[in-house]
Amino acid sequence: MVDPKKKAEEKSLIGTLRTSEHPWIAFAREIIWIVAVVAGIALVLYLASGTWPAVVTIESESMVPHMNVGDLVFVVEKDRYGALQTWQSGRETGYMKFDEYGDVLIYSPNGAEGSLIPGLGGGIHPIIHRAMDTTETSTSIPVYYYFYPGQGSPDRYLPVTIDDNAWILEDGTIVARIQNGLLIPDKGNATPDEGYIVISEQVSKNSGYLTKGDNNVRSDQGSYLSRAELGVIQPVKPEWIVGKAFFAIPLIGYIPLNIKLVAVILILVLVGWEFYQRRKSGESGKKQEKK
Numbered sequence: 001m002v003d004p005k006k007k008a009e010e011k012s013l014i015g016t017l018r019t020s021e022h023p024w025i026a027f028a029r030e031i032i033w034i035v036a037v038v039a040g041i042a043l044v045l046y047l048a049s050g051t052w053p054a055v056v057t058i059e060s061e062s063m064v065p066h067m068n069v070g071d072l073v074f075v076v077e078k079d080r081y082g083a084l085q086t087w088q089s090g091r092e093t094g095y096m097k098f099d100e101y102g103d104v105l106i107y108s109p110n111g112a113e114g115s116l117i118p119g120l121g122g123g124i125h126p127i128i129h130r131a132m133d134t135t136e137t138s139t140s141i142p143v144y145y146y147f148y149p150g151q152g153s154p155d156r157y158l159p160v161t162i163d164d165n166a167w168i169l170e171d172g173t174i175v176a177r178i179q180n181g182l183l184i185p186d187k188g189n190a191t192p193d194e195g196y197i198v199i200s201e202q203v204s205k206n207s208g209y210l211t212k213g214d215n216n217v218r219s220d221q222g223s224y225l226s227r228a229e230l231g232v233i234q235p236v237k238p239e240w241i242v243g244k245a246f247f248a249i250p251l252i253g254y255i256p257l258n259i260k261l262v263a264v265i266l267i268l269v270l271v272g273w274e275f276y277q278r279r280k281s282g283e284s285g286k287k288q289e290k291k
Contacts, residue, residue, distance in 0.1 A: 026277075030270050050077035051243040056106055057253035058128060062213030064150050066098040067245070072253035073128065075106050075243035084244055086131040086209065091156075097245070098130075098214075100153055104245035105131050105211055107236045109225055124225065126242050129211040132157075132219055135235050141202045144212050144219040146195040147176070147185040153214075154195035167196065208235030 020026065045054035058071040067073070078084045085093065090101030097103050105128070112124040132144050146154055160167045160175060167176040167183075175190040176183055190196075202222040212219035220233045 026274055027270060030274070034266075045074075049075055049243065049246075050080050051075060053242070055256075056126065056128060056242075057256045058248070059125065059257065062215050063098075063104070063128060063130075064215040066100060066214050067104070067128070067248055068250065070251045070254045070257065071248040072251075072256070073106070073248045074246045076246045078103075078105070078238070078241050078244050080243075081246065084131065084241075086133050087157075087212075088133045098248070100130060100214060102131050104128060105209065105236065106242040106245065107209075107211070107240045108242065109220070109233050109236075109240075110230050111237065111240045112225075112230055124230070127211065127220065128245065129213045129216075129220060131236075132210045132212050134209055135204055135207060135221075137204060137207045139204055140199045141204050141222040141235070142210060142219075143198045143200045143222050144195060144210065145198060145217060146212075147190050147217065148192040149213075149217055150215045152192035155193045157195040157197050160196045160198055162198065167198070202232055205234050206237055208237045208240075210235060 020029075042054070046052055048054070054075055056073050056075055058067050058069055058073060061069060084103050084105075085095045085097075085101075087100070087102035090096060090103075095101065106126050108126050109124060133142070135142060144157055146157075158169055160169055162168070162178075165178040166174045167178075168174055173189050174186055175194075175196060176185045178184070200222045204221070210219055210221050221235055223233055224231070225233055
C-alpha cells in the first residue's frame with residue numbers, strides 16, 4: 001500500500017512548485033515549462049519527419065542561391081513523401097526540389113559522428129548538398145563539375161576526358177585546360193547550360209550517392225574532409241543519410257546557429273521577468289498596507 005504520509009508530501013511538493021512565489025522556485029517552474037514545450041515540439045517534429053534531427057540550419061553558402069545561410073531546413077526521412085531522387089533521375093522524371101533536379105540530402109560524411117546542433121559540441125556537422133547520382137563499390141569516382149555556380153543551372157552534364165591537360169568532350173571540343181595547376185574554363189566552349197563529369201583517380205570504398213553543393217564548382221566525393229583522419233569523402237551510404245530537405249524557412253536558422261547566445265538571453269529575460277513580477281507584487285503589497 002502507498003504510504004498516505006508520503007503521498008501527501010509528494011502532493012505538497014508539486015503544489016509548492018506550482019504555486020510558490022519564491023524566486024528560485026518560480027524560476028525552476030519556468031525552466032520546466034520551457035523544457036516541456038520544447039520536448040513536445042521535438043516529439044511532433046520527429047513524428048512528422050521520421051528522422052532526427054528534424055530541422056537543420058544552413059551554415060555555409062554552398063547551396064546558394066537555392067538555400068541560404070540562416071535558412072532553417074525541415075528534414076524528412078529519405079523515402080518519406082516520395083522516393084529519394086538524384087539530379088540524374090529528377091532530370092528524367094521532371095522532379096525538382098529547391099529549384100533544381102533531385103533531392104537535397106543531409107548526411108554525415110563517411111559516417112562521421114559529431115554534434116548535429118550548431119554551436120554545441122565538436123565533430124563533423126552534416127553536409128547539406130544535392131544528390132547527383134549513384135556509384136558502385138571499387139569504381140573510379142565520377143566527379144561533377146559546373147563552372148558557373150550560383151549563376152545558373154546546367155541542363156545536362158557531359159562526360160569529358162583529360163588529355164595533355166585539356167578537358168575534351170566526346171566530339172573533340174575543349175572546354176577547359178589545366179594551367180599551372182589551375183583549372184581554367186574555355187570561355188568560348190564552356191557554357192552555363194553544361195556541366196561536366198570527370199572520372200577521377202580516386203576509387204570508391206563503397207557504393208552510394210554522389211552529392212554536390214549548388215554553389216560549388218565540383219561534387220563532394222573524391223575530395224578531402226577538413227579533418228585529415230577522415231580521409232577522402234566517399235559515396236554516401238543509405239545509413240549515413242540523416243534525411244532529405246523538405247522545405248526551408250529563411251533567417252530562422254540564425255537562432256540555432258547562435259544557440260549559446262540565445263540561451264543566455266532567454267535565461268536573462270526569465271530572471272528579469274521574475275524580478276519585475278516580484279517588484280510589482282511588493283509595490284502592490286505596500287499600497288494595500290497604506291490603505
